[in-house]
Amino acid sequence: MNASSKFVYLFGSGRTEGSADMKNLLGGKGANLAEMCRLGIAVPSGFTISTEACTEFTQRGRTPVLALIEAQVLHGVAFVEAEMGRKFGDATNPLLLSVRSGARASMPGMMDTILNLGLNDQAVLGLAAKANNERFAWDSYRRFIQMYGDVVMNLKPSSKEEHDPFEVIIDMLKEKRGVQLDTDLDASDLKELVQRFKSLIRARTGHDFPTDPWEQLWGAIWAVFESWNNERAKIYRELNDIPQSWGTAVNVQAMVFGNLGDHSATGVAFSRDAGTGEDLFNGEFLVNAQGEDVVAGVRTPQQVSLLGSRRWAELAQVAEAERARSFPSLEELMPDIYTQLLHFETTLENHFKDMQDIEFTIQEGKLWMLQTRNGKRTGAAMVRIAMEMLQQGMIDEKTALQRVSPDRLNELLHPIFDPKALASAVPIARGLPASPGAASGQIVFFADEAEAWAKKGKAVILVRQETSPEDLRGMSVAKGILTARGGMTSHAAVVARGMGKCCVSGAGAVHVDMKARTMTIGGMDYAEGDWISLNGSTGEVFEGKITTKNAELSGDFGRLMALSDRYKRLEVRTNADTPEEARMAHSFGATGIGLCRTEHMFFEGERIVAVREMILADDESGRRKALAKLLPIQRGDFEGLFAAMSGLPVTIRLLDPPLHEFVPQDDASQRVMAADMHVSLGKIKMRVDELHEFNPMMGHRGCRLGISYPEITEMQARAIFEAGLNMRAKGIDVKAEIMVPLVGTAREFNLQAAVIRRVADAVFAERGEVLPYLLGTMIETPRAALVADSIGKVAEFFSFGTNDLTQMTLGFSRDDAAKFLPDYLKNGVYEQDPFRSIDQTGVGMLVQMAVQKGRSVRPGIEVGVCGEHGGDPASVAFFHRAGLDYVSCSPYRVPIARLAAAQAAIGV
Incomplete structure (x- = not known):
């Protein structure tokens, strides 16, 4: 690229160069700002520096990129000056700017924002005179220095125990003045803060705070580009599978001010409830506030709508009269503005045909829209919104299926608090129901320690005064999050909903002492390590652990699953080893068992003794004696599985692991x-x-055990056939599929098949009846995939064991790969963990080859997959393209795979 390439795109009332379909280039924020301008919605003018410039910056650094974009940025500033009627750097009528990041995928709070850019000791006087509000001007100046010092000059706490150095100065001044809130500080106090902030920056960084607005602007632009690679952004991308190569755009926009007095405000709103999915316009705002105040959790926000305000009062246990007096809604306080905001919200939802998350500022009675994006929502809300928009005629069936992320269904399937246990539990505190769900865990106060505790297998609840983006990794491993401050749109709430984590925010009765590592509620101290429970659906906090029960799936969930089944081609079976697992999977819509691992049954109770007797036996006779003890146990296991599946196919894998286990x-x-x-x-x-064995996973296991000790195969085959006939005698239809593991040659399969068929003939002769069955194999060695045509001549079905196929193809031990895989992912050797999402260009090629070869000799051969990849949405899409008949996965992932299969069929 060169200086003639376009990197800067304007948006405003007079000229708009972007649109919503340019998200890859302009980022989500920039594209949607441009789209709002096209819709005639009031947006402060500005310009977007494209993601391509960020890519150039990452690869080449500041100086080459400055040469590419400098003239275009100068032109952009001139455009904003003309649109807003102010002059950047002017001392009497200053144009102030905001500089914000904006990636193509929403990353709330992950990168950096700077407001009020352009102020210095002269411009602040001009701003005060222009606004006729000295306090507002100096408040804006101190906010700018604080943000710029943090983001651009990197002045941050030196340790996790240290408070924000800027906030320490503010708290000291408030204590000196005898006031509680920042808003209680007057203009002279704010002037003092400005000088003290500058002195702090000079002392801690060795540099003076820049006074030249253009130096400020370029510093902010570079800082936003650099924030794409800050630690919290990297973590967020890792958690949400966002490619590092995308980069972020930079949005430079004229400032509008929500802190100009009681006729000004700032807020965040949602066109539907982000927690439940209810079709209810809701949100939060603060009068005489700016920018991050609403989401920072420092002040308790007010509700946008009257209905939302009443619900908040009920949850917070605030009397109606107190709510109306102290926390009036925007609908009550500024009814004309509310009506206009409601109109904008409706326009945007109808235009984008999705739930919108909007940011707005009211400057002295004028409403400005600062952002709109498809809102983060819980899994339950995701399902409800998709199905209700379908019913409302806003979207069609395929779009409804596309709107739900398969992995988010996990949130709807896992346990909730048992109502019986909950009935006797008394809340010790209440907050806002920021993100639904139930969680019990041990209190931890620091994000890095939450991560360390979780690695040890502990369930943790992260407790904070309020969270920040630096807490992301700790939030991701916590069972739940509790904050003393913040509302429904605070950082904790938004990120928790995006992660599907239970969260209670704004629990005002909770007093957190980070140094002492305690939280105090009503005079009762709770220390690090104490157990608490959170109900994110009600905002309640309980002492101790509360038992849970399985979630009850909503009608919307059932309708989504029915819609998925209408479009999907792949069947979805389950990996289940017990009747309980089989019944659960069946209730989730599994159409059979794709993998029963018989060895898992050997570890229970007295069974292990019989297994060990077999292993210790000196000869075949001794082994058969021990196996005779296992026969009735195995037969009972299989009877339970056949009964649970009642006519659906049950694929039983013969003994697979090496005996040393x-x-x-x-x-x-x-x-x-x-x-x-x-x-x-x-x-x-x-x-x-x-x-x-030196390498037991590639040693004496699978069909190799059956060839060495055919009596093991005999016992398991007899148990299967006798169980099937017993169940059929009870009126239960049985579809048995017997799977020989780890074959690499047709001869291996034939040796085991001969044993199984001999046993079948014997059992059928004894019982005087025949049980239809299929006899197939797992394709889990590269050789088996390469010679699948020869194996397909004798095997009646294939099931890919992609766990072993992956480790044997890549040469990675799945038990040891964690030592180096993070480095591989970081360096782009693989885009995804190949044990989580199938390596489509390597292992996937073997899968495709085996399918083609198998069907070349047996056109109707049944082909499935039973490795862990069967529940991964990206892998399911690949298996659909590869022409498989079914995927099999753990019970809780069955609904995920059903939706993923439907999305694959409609081409998502």
Whole structure:
């Protein structure tokens, strides 16, 4: 690219160069600002520096990019000056600017914003005279210095225990003046803050605060570009699968002011409830406030609508009279502005045909729209909004399916508090129901410690005065989030909803002491490590742990699933080893069992003793004696699965893991085993040594065990056939599919198939009846995929074991890859963890090849996948394209896979 390339796009009432379909270039914020201008909505004029400039900046640095964009930025500022009737850098009629980031995917709070840019010691006097409001001007100046010092000059707390150094100065001055709120400080106090802030910056950074507006502007532009690669932005991209290569746009926009007095305000609103999905216009605002005040959680915001205000009062246990007096809604306080805002909201939702998250400022009675975007919402809200918009005729069926992210269905499927346990629980505090759900955990006060505790397997509740983007990683691992400050649009609330995390915000009775690592509620202290429970649907906080129960799926969820089934081609089965798992998966819509891992049954109760007897046996006779004890147990297991599936296919994999997994490896456990089995410790140690393998996952396992010890295969086959006939005698239809694991050659399969068919013939002769069954194999070695045509001549179905196929193809041990995979992902070696989302260009090619080869010799062969990839939406889309018949996944991921299969069919 060169200086003639276009990097800057204007938007305003007189000229708009962007549109909503330019998000890749202008970012979501810039594209939507331009679109609002096109719709005739009042937007402060500005310009957007494209994401391409950010990419150039990341690759080449400041100086080359300055040469590319400098003239275009100068032109952009001149355009805004003409539109707004003010002059950038002027001392008497100054144009002040906001500089904000805006990636193509919404990343709330992840990157940096600077407001009131352009102020210095002369311009602040001009601003005061122009507005006839000295306090407003100096308040704007101190805010600008504080933001710029943080974002551009990198003046931040030196440790997690240290408070924001700017806030420390503010708190000291408030204490000196004997006031509680920032708004209680007068103009002279704010002048003092400005000077003290400048001195702090000079002392901590060694540089003076810049007074030249153009130096300020360029510093802010570079800082926003750099914020694309700050730690919290990287974490957010990692959590939300946003590519690093996208970059961010920079939006430079004329300032409008919500802190000009009681006829000015700033706020955030949603066209529908982001927590429940209800078709209710709602939001929060603050009178005489600016920018980040609403979401920062420092002041308790007021509700936009009267209905929302009444609901908030009920949740916060505030009397109606007190609500009306102290917390009037915008609808009550400024009815004409509210009507105009409602009109804008309706216009935007109808235009974008999705729930909108809007930011607005009211400057002395004039409404300005600062942003609109598709709002973050909970999984439940996502489903309800999609289905209600479908019913309202706003969107069609395919769009409704596209509107729900499959992974977000997880939130609807996991447990909620058991009403019986909840009935006897008394809340110790109440806040706002910022993000629905139920969570119990141990209190942790710092995000990095929440992460450390979670890695140890502990359930944690992150408790903060208010959260900030730096807390993102801790929020992502916490079971729930509790904040003492903040509203429904605070950082904690918005991010928690985006993550599907339970969150209670603005619990005013909670007093957090970060240094002491305690929270106090009504005189009762709760220390780090104490257990609490949160109900994010009601805003209640409870002491201790509360038991949970399975969630009850809503009618909207059922309608979404029915719609998914109407469009999907892939069937969705489940991986289930017990009747309980099978029944749960069936209730979630599974159309069969795609993988029953029989070895999981061997570890329960007394079964492990019989398994160990088999392993310790000196000959075939001894092994058959032990296996005879396992036969009735296995038969009962299979009966339960056939009953739970009642006519749906049940795919049973024969014993797969190496035998060393069934014997203890440490000396103490071996002594216990010796005593339990009445054999010498020496015999156990000798057998453990014999079973030892350097690479057991590629050793004596799967069909190799069955070939060495065919009596194991015999026992399992007999258990399957007898169980099937027993269930059919009870009137239950049985569809049995027997799967031979880890084959690499047709001969391996044939050796095991001969054993199974011999047992089948014997059982059928004994019982005088026949049970139809399919006999197939897992394709989990690269060789099996390469010779799938020869295997397909003898196997009646294929099921891809993509866990093993991935590790054998890539040469990665899935148990050890965590040591280096983060570095691979960071450096772009792989875009996704290949054990989470299938490597489509490598492992995927083997899958496609095996499908083609198998069907070349057996056109009707049934082909599925039973590895963990079967529940990953991106992998499901690939399996759809590859022509598979079904995917199989864990019970809780069945609805996710059903929706993903529908989206794949309609081409999402």
